[in-house]
Amino acid sequence: MGTRSCCQLRLRAAMSNSVPVDRLRFALDPKRLVSTAVSLVEVPSPTGSAGDVSDRLQSILEADGFTVERPAAGYEKAPAVVCRFDSGAPGPVVQFNGHLDTVHLPFVPPRVDNGRLYGSGASDMKGGIAAAVEALRMLRETGLLTAGSILLTGHDLHEAPWGDGTQVDGLIDAGHVGDVVLLPEYNADILPVIGRGQAVLQATITRAGEPVHEVLGGIEQPNVINAGAMLISRLAEWDREVSVRTHPVAGRESVFVGHATGGQMFNQSPNRFFIEGTRRWLPGSDVAATRAQYLALCEEVARATGTTVEPVFQFVRDSFQLDPEDRFVAAFQWAIRTAGGTDLPTGVKPFVDDGNTFCSRAGIPAITHGPRATGAHTVNEVVPIAELERVAVVYALTALCYTSPEGPGETDQPPAE
Numbered sequence: 255m256g257t258r259s260c261c262q263l264r265l266r267a268a269m270s271n272s273v274p275v276d277r278l279r280f281a282l283d284p285k286r287l288v289s290t291a292v293s294l295v296e297v298p299s300p301t302g303s304a305g306d307v308s309d310r311l312q313s314i315l316e317a318d319g320f321t322v323e324r325p326a327a328g329y330e331k332a333p334a335v336v337c338r339f340d341s342g343a344p345g346p347v348v349q350f351n352g353h354l355d356t357v358h359l360p361f362v363p364p365r366v367d368n369g370r371l372y373g374s375g376a377s378d379m380k381g382g383i384a385a386a387v388e389a390l391r392m393l394r395e396t397g398l399l400t401a402g403s404i405l406l407t408g409h410d411l412h413e414a415p416w417g418d419g420t421q422v423d424g425l426i427d428a429g430h431v432g433d434v435v436l437l438p439e440y441n442a443d444i445l446p447v448i449g450r451g452q453a454v455l456q457a458t459i460t461r462a463g464e465p466v467h468e469v470l471g472g473i474e475q476p477n478v479i480n481a482g483a484m485l486i487s488r489l490a491e492w493d494r495e496v497s498v499r500t501h502p503v504a505g506r507e508s509v510f511v512g513h514a515t516g517g518q519m520f521n522q523s524p525n526r527f528f529i530e531g532t533r534r535w536l537p538g539s540d541v542a543a544t545r546a547q548y549l550a551l552c553e554e555v556a557r558a559t560g561t562t563v564e565p566v567f568q569f570v571r572d573s574f575q576l577d578p579e580d581r582f583v584a585a586f587q588w589a590i591r592t593a594g595g596t597d598l599p600t601g602v603k604p605f606v607d608d609g610n611t612f613c614s615r616a617g618i619p620a621i622t623h624g625p626r627a628t629g630a631h632t633v634n635e636v637v638p639i640a641e642l643e644r645v646a647v648v649y650a651l652t653a654l655c656y657t658s659p660e661g662p663g664e665t666d667q668p669p670a671e
Contacts, residue, residue, distance in 0.1 A: 274398050275592050278650050281392040287642055288366060290314055291384035294354070295364035295373040301355040301417040304410035305332035308354055311383070311408050318391060327409065327424030334421055335408040336430050339394055341657070345402025348653040349432030350386035351422075351608060352379050353412030357631050369639050377627035377635040382438025383408060385625065385642045389649035398650075402657030405432045412608060414570045415454050422608045426616045434582040434656060436649055437609045438624035442641070445583065446603030446622055448504045449610055450534040451541065451573035455509075456566035457485060457552055459527040459559075465518065472523025479516050481559035482527035486511055488551050489531065501536050504602045508534045537573040545569075571606035574613035574620070582619040582656060589651035593644060598623075623648065 293314060299307040312322045315337050324333040335354075356375040364373035371381055390406055393399045407425055411417035425431065461476040493509035500506040509531065516527030535544060545567045552565035576583065578600050587597045603609070609620035625641035628634075 274396070274654055275647065275651060277396045277398060278392050278647055281395045282388060282643060282646055283391075284639065284643060286391070287384055287388040287646060288371065288639055290387055291371055291376070291381045291642060292364045292366065292373075294380040294384060295371070295375050298361045298374065299355050299410075300358045301411060301413040303332070304353075304355040307380075308332050308335050308408060308410070311335045311354065311387075314387065315406075320390070323430075325425070325428055325430060327421045327428060327430070329410060329421045329424065332410040332421075334410070334425055334430070335406075336425075337390070337406040338403060339390055339399070339406075340403040341399040341401055343401045345657045345659075346434065347403050347405050347432035348656055349405040349407060349435040350389065350649060351407045351409075351435050351437050351612070352383035352386060353410070353608065354380070354383065354408045355410045355412050355417060356380075357413050358416055359631075359633050362633050362635070366639070371637050371639060371642070373635060374633075375635065376629075376637045377440050377625075378630040379439055379624060381627060381637040381642050382440070382624040382645060385645040386436070386438055386649055388642075388646040389653070392646065392650045393653060398654055399657065401659065402653075404653055405430070415568060418568065419571060419608065419611060422611050423615060426612070431612070431616050431618065434618055435609065435612045435620045436586075436652060437607060437612075437620060437622045438645055438649075439605075439607050439609075439622045440624050440627040440630050440637075441603070441622045442624060442626040443598065444601040444603075445586065445598040446609075447576040447578050447583075447600045448501065448537065449574050449603035449606060450504055450507070450536055451539070451610065451614075452570040452606045453533045453541075453544070454566070454568040454570060455489075455511075455529075455531045455533055455548060456568065457482075457529045458564045459485070459516075459529070459555075460562045460564070461525050461560070463525060465522050465524050468521040468523055472521075475523050475525075476560035478524055478527040478561055481555055481561040481563070482514060482516060482529055484559060485529055485552065485555045485563070486514060488555060489529075492547070492551065496535075499536055499539070503600075504536055507536055507539065508532070510534075533567075535573055537575045539573065541569065541572060571608070571610035572614035574603075574610045576613065576619055576621070580619050582621065585655040586621050586623070586648075586652050588655050589648045592651050593647045
C-alpha cells in the first residue's frame, strides 16, 4: 500500500464520524464574502499603487478581530498585509497569498449581477483574496483548526511589466512565509506541478543625430531598423537553439518577439527602434547565464550595425516544479474531493505567478488554485459568486487536512489500493 493510501486510512479513521465540510459550509457567509470582494474591487490599485487597497484589506481583517502587520517588504509606498491565525497548538503553517494590484487598464467599478461579480480585479485576483479571507474566518469560527496556523498575506508589485515581484521576495526574506502556500489565481481545472520561468526582453536601438530624410543624409546613417531586423533574426536563431530543451508536460523553452516599432514614414531615417518579447525557461536552466547570453547578443548587434543597443532583461518569475506525491498535494486533492469535486489532473501552469517564487526562492510547495473566472487582464473581469464560495471551502479544508497529524485521506469512501 502506498504512502497516500496509508494517509487516507488514518484520516478516514480520524474524521469518519464528523465530516468538517458541513460545519465549514454552515460557517460560510455568502453576503460577507461578496461584501469583502466588492470592498476590495472598489479601490483602484494598478501595480505600484496598491497602498489604498492594502489599507482596505487591513481594515476588513481588523474589523473581524484579526491582528494585522504591515511590513514594507521592500516597498514603503504600499506595505504588505500580514495576518496570522494560530490554533494554539504546534503544527504546520498554511499560507494563503494573493496580490492586491491590478493591470494598468481603465478602472471598472464593482457590480454584482445574476450571481456574478464584475469589476477590475474581480478575477485577478481580489475575488480570490476575498475567498481566502472567508476561509480564514470559517476556520476561526468553527474551531476546527486544532493544530498549526494560517498565514494570510497580500501585496503589491505582482503584475509585469509594471511590477517586478520583489515585494513577495521581501516577504519571504523577512520570514513571512508558511510551510506551504495556496494562491487563488484564476486556475481551477488543473493542479499545476511544473511551470516555466519568464523574463521580459526589451531592446532600444538608437543612433546619434535626429531623424533625417533618406536622400538628405539618411541613407548614410547607421540604420536602426536594419539593426532591429538583425536583432529579431538573432532572437529567432536563439529560439531555435533553446527549443530543443523540452519537458513532456511543460513544453519547450522559447524566445519570442511580440512588439517591434520604429520610424515615422517611408523615406525617413529614424534614430530609434524598439523591440519587446519574452524568454521562457524550464526548471534547471541557469537564469544568470540566460541573461548574459541576451546581453551579449545585443552587444554583437550594436557592433555589427554601428548603433547603440540598450538591452533590458526584466526577470519576472523563475521556473518551478512541485512533487505530485507531496503531502500538500494529497491534502489539496482530498479537499477538492471533500468539497464535492474530483481529483484535478496535474499539468503545467500556463502563466507565471508568485507560486513560482515561493517554490524557487523559499523552497516550499505552492499550489495555484482559484475560481473559474474570466476576463483577466481585460476590462471585462467576471467571477461567479459560487466559485468564490467553493474556493473558500477548498482552502479551509486543505488547511485542516494539512495541519492534521493524520494527514490527507478520504471521508466518504475506502482508499484505493
